[in-house]
Amino acid sequence: MSGLRRFVGAAETPPPPPAPPVEEVCEFCGAVTGPAHGHVVDTEKRSLMCACRPCYLLFTPDGGRYRSVPDRYLTGPRLSPAEWDGLGIPVGSAFFLRGEHGTAAFYPSPAGATECLLNLDAWRALGETHPLLAAALDEVEAILVRDGESFLVPVDACYELVGLVRTCWKGFDGGTEAHERIDEFFVSLRRRSSNG
Numbered sequence: 001m002s003g004l005r006r007f008v009g010a011a012e013t014p015p016p017p018p019a020p021p022v023e024e025v026c027e028f029c030g031a032v033t034g035p036a037h038g039h040v041v042d043t044e045k046r047s048l049m050c051a052c053r054p055c056y057l058l059f060t061p062d063g064g065r066y067r068s069v070p071d072r073y074l075t076g077p078r079l080s081p082a083e084w085d086g087l088g089i090p091v092g093s094a095f096f097l098r099g100e101h102g103t104a105a106f107y108p109s110p111a112g113a114t115e116c117l118l119n120l121d122a123w124r125a126l127g128e129t130h131p132l133l134a135a136a137l138d139e140v141e142a143i144l145v146r147d148g149e150s151f152l153v154p155v156d157a158c159y160e161l162v163g164l165v166r167t168c169w170k171g172f173d174g175g176t177e178a179h180e181r182i183d184e185f186f187v188s189l190r191r192r193s194s195n196g
């Protein structure tokens with residue numbers, strides 16, 4: 001099936017996405033950062049590093065091994081059910097990350113960020129119809145979609161959502177608390193996103 005590409009076990013498998021760091025210390029200089037701080041992606045290890053403000057400002061979002069994660073949140077297009085189904089994603093919400101090996105799709109699950117099949121041709125076509133979907137910067141920004149609603153977000157926001165699902169999800173359907181927390185996450189995402 002052309003266009004379908006499974007990353008797990010494939011020859012060019014990129015490493016799994018980074019786990020969110022838990023320490024509130026700058027991973028470059030050791031300074032205490034506090035809970036609100038910037039992140040830097042190490043594109044070689046594909047890990048997310050916490051950074052104090054001066055260290056964060058040493059890097060740019062594009063190019064180089066270390067890239068600062070920008071802080072822009074944009075509201076994207078609403079995808080029709082047909083557009084979403086065309087991507088071949090088995091769940092209703094996922095995020096899309098582009099790196100040097102191309103784009104990969106992940107969904108938040110109780111086990112962490114789980115990679116899923118993505119129809120790359122359909123994704124490319126969707127990016128031509130809705131340019132914002134192709135506008136996320138490699139490695140540091142992602143497109144997050146839930147029930148057809150889309151956003152361009154910093155990659156650390158996706159890991160915040162992944163962490164939320166991992167810690168709150170209970171049983172088969174997640175339970176009330178998990179759904180409430182996820183709804184809250186999207187309410188605040190809507191609030192801070194501007195029109196892209």
Ligand SMILES: [Zn+2]
Nearest residue numbers: 026029052055
């Ligand atoms: Zn620092």
Ligand SMILES: [Zn+2]
Nearest residue numbers: 021039049050
């Ligand atoms: Zn951090």
